[in-house]
Amino acid sequence: MTIGIDVRNELLMILDANDIVRLKNYPYNDQGLVNDEIRERAWPILLGINRFLDSYLNELYKQNVIDWMQLDPYTFHKDADQVQKDVDRSFNTLYNTSSCYHDKGKSVEDLKKRLFKLIMLVLKAIPQSNYYQGYHDVALMALLHFSDDCSSFKFLYMLTLKYLRDHMMSGIHPTIVQLNLIPDIIKQIDFQFYLTVQRVNPIYALSSIISLFTHEIENYQDVSIIWDSIFLNDDPQLPIYLYAALLIYYKEDIIMDLTEICDSSGEINFDFDVDIVHSVLSKFIKKNLSINSIDSKHEVYKIIQLSFNLRKSVPMSSLKSFKHIYKNSFLKCTSGSLTVFQSLADEYHRYEMKQLRKKKHGALIKRNKNNMISLLKISAGVGILGIILHVTFKQPTRFGIESNFAKAYINLYQSIREYI
Amino acid sequence: MAGQKKTLLKVIILGDTEVGKTSLMQQFINGKFSQQYKATIGADFLPKDMIIDDKNITMQIWDTAGQERFQSLGVAFYRGSDCCVLVYDVTNLKSFENLTSWRDEFLIQANIKDPDNFPFIIIGNKIDLEEGKRLISTKKAQALSNSLGNLPYFETSAKESVNIDQAFEVVARCALKQEEIMEFNDDYTDAVNINVDDDNYNNCAC
Numbered sequence: 116m117t118i119g120i121d122v123r124n125e126l127l128m129i130l131d132a133n134d135i136v137r138l139k140n141y142p143y144n145d146q147g148l149v150n151d152e153i154r155e156r157a158w159p160i161l162l163g164i165n166r167f168l169d170s171y172l173n174e175l176y177k178q179n180v181i182d183w184m185q186l187d188p189y190t191f192h193k194d195a196d197q198v199q200k201d202v203d204r205s206f207n208t209l210y211n212t213s214s215c216y217h218d219k220g221k222s223v224e225d226l227k228k229r230l231f232k233l234i235m236l237v238l239k240a241i242p243q244s245n246y247y248q249g250y251h252d253v254a255l256m257a258l259l260h261f262s263d264d265c266s267s268f269k270f271l272y273m274l275t276l277k278y279l280r281d282h283m284m285s286g287i288h289p290t291i292v293q294l295n296l297i298p299d300i301i302k303q304i305d306f307q308f309y310l311t312v313q314r315v316n317p318i319y320a321l322s323s324i325i326s327l328f329t330h331e332i333e334n335y336q337d338v339s340i341i342w343d344s345i346f347l348n349d350d351p352q353l354p355i356y357l358y359a360a361l362l363i364y365y366k367e368d369i370i371m372d373l374t375e376i377c378d379s380s381g382e383i384n385f386d387f388d389v390d391i392v393h394s395v396l397s398k399f400i401k402k403n404l405s406i407n408s409i410d411s412k413h414e415v416y417k418i419i420q421l422s423f424n425l426r427k428s429v430p431m432s433s434l435k436s437f438k439h440i441y442k443n444s445f446l447k448c449t450s451g452s453l454t455v456f457q458s459l460a461d462e463y464h465r466y467e468m469k470q471l472r473k474k475k476h477g478a479l480i481k482r483n484k485n486n487m488i489s490l491l492k493i494s495a496g497v498g499i500l501g502i503i504l505h506v507t508f509k510q511p512t513r514f515g516i517e518s519n520f521a522k523a524y525i526n527l528y529q530s531i532r533e534y535i
Numbered sequence: 536m537a538g539q540k541k542t543l544l545k546v547i548i549l550g551d552t553e554v555g556k557t558s559l560m561q562q563f564i565n566g567k568f569s570q571q572y573k574a575t576i577g578a579d580f581l582p583k584d585m586i587i588d589d590k591n592i593t594m595q596i597w598d599t600a601g602q603e604r605f606q607s608l609g610v611a612f613y614r615g616s617d618c619c620v621l622v623y624d625v626t627n628l629k630s631f632e633n634l635t636s637w638r639d640e641f642l643i644q645a646n647i648k649d650p651d652n653f654p655f656i657i658i659g660n661k662i663d664l665e666e667g668k669r670l671i672s673t674k675k676a677q678a679l680s681n682s683l684g685n686l687p688y689f690e691t692s693a694k695e696s697v698n699i700d701q702a703f704e705v706v707a708r709c710a711l712k713q714e715e716i717m718e719f720n721d722d723y724t725d726a727v728n729i730n731v732d733d734d735n736y737n738n739c740a741c
Contacts, residue, residue: 204553204571248575248605286604286607315611319577321577
């Protein structure tokens, strides 16, 4: 506890002195940024919100709030309906485990309204952004960590541009190519385990990655400490390493679960093994870092340390799948500007167009292939008919049998030959 | 039933966001309902053991994400499905109108070889909500079920556990029938006319 107070005092001193360089270089410890009071001050700085950006975002917030009050939500942003539905079912475990010192005594209904507005304002502030399920969990963390809605807005805005933009395109491809990095990292560290993991598409990691772990890890404190590690390192690549670290850290448990399920279903068709792998991998985080975990904080710290080691020993740029990451992805370009967001949107648009062309081209080839087959069939048919007629009508002439019927066939035969 | 071979049946639940896919699955498997279910991202399944006509089966029920942007992921999960449950919310018109596109997308992504005979079940959920909120009548839903090939249709309430077991029993029967047809096809790939004894499946409308 003494260490906790020391770290807290030191961090407060750094923040009071506005010593940004020292804050950014603050060594990571097992308590992260200690508490929400420090986080509220430190996170925006670590995300790069300086004085200039702060005043720009204040203005943007004010302007958007005016629009918000004048328009109905569905005119305000196209995704309002989906956002509303997800906000309605927020405020579960993550909220229940939060210290939430700003919001004590406030009704959940009121918080839901504020969460809805927060998400909508950020979506509006970033042109071409698309809402995705899981973003509402991220936004809830932003809402709970700040004492006023404008601060939540500024924080979520920067977080979105810097750490989430790949997931906010109109399609999911930029996210999917990121997930492929996870088995690639495992391959470099533990080949045997990789053989199990690579059997399935890494979609099991989707919800953790797009929600920055808020959808899977239900303990507010654990998520806060993980976010501390990401922001203190100022590293948008870290979530991928954190996920790989989680897999490696809980490997024994995963293998045990797989063995158990496969044993109990000994008589079941083993073709479904792939589904079982997917299912176990989809559940292992929730299972191991549940709100009932006795020492989750300690485990989270060890996982974070492991992710730092992974990052050092397996640089992303050395991985095969890194080539498929978009140029303007936050994994390749750490700038969190609107311009980069737009460039990524353009890049994704080009990808979509290319896919569309490929699809059309594929359909054309298929159609041509079908045409070719039909043409060949007709040609072969005509050829065979020609041979039959040739043989048949040579004989009648030879034997002096000439009927109108035969003449008609001869004409047909000749016209087909001419045609060919 | 010791020693008897267990048949594994794969069932996919599809439908728009917040129609109650997770609730239906939870109610059927665990017999409980909660207002606290989080949005489903990606897909995952829960198993359920059943006995249908003295056959031991395990149903692997896949709960999926409803948001459209996640639809393209289906190709990773749908393969090998034996039945697909299409769910809509009786108070949400759009969720009803989207049923056909959910079905079409499923057929493409699951790469179903005989689309006309693949078993689908339609479920209209949330009938516990007050009558005034209801936007899709039984008649309208029945008409859609008929137009899509006389699909079995159920109206349920996952909240109050109405019609859940009945609906999933039909799901199980349809899935079992489909699994047996697929096995038969695998065994006799030359067979053109598949002769299935209808009497054994008289409870299944598909």
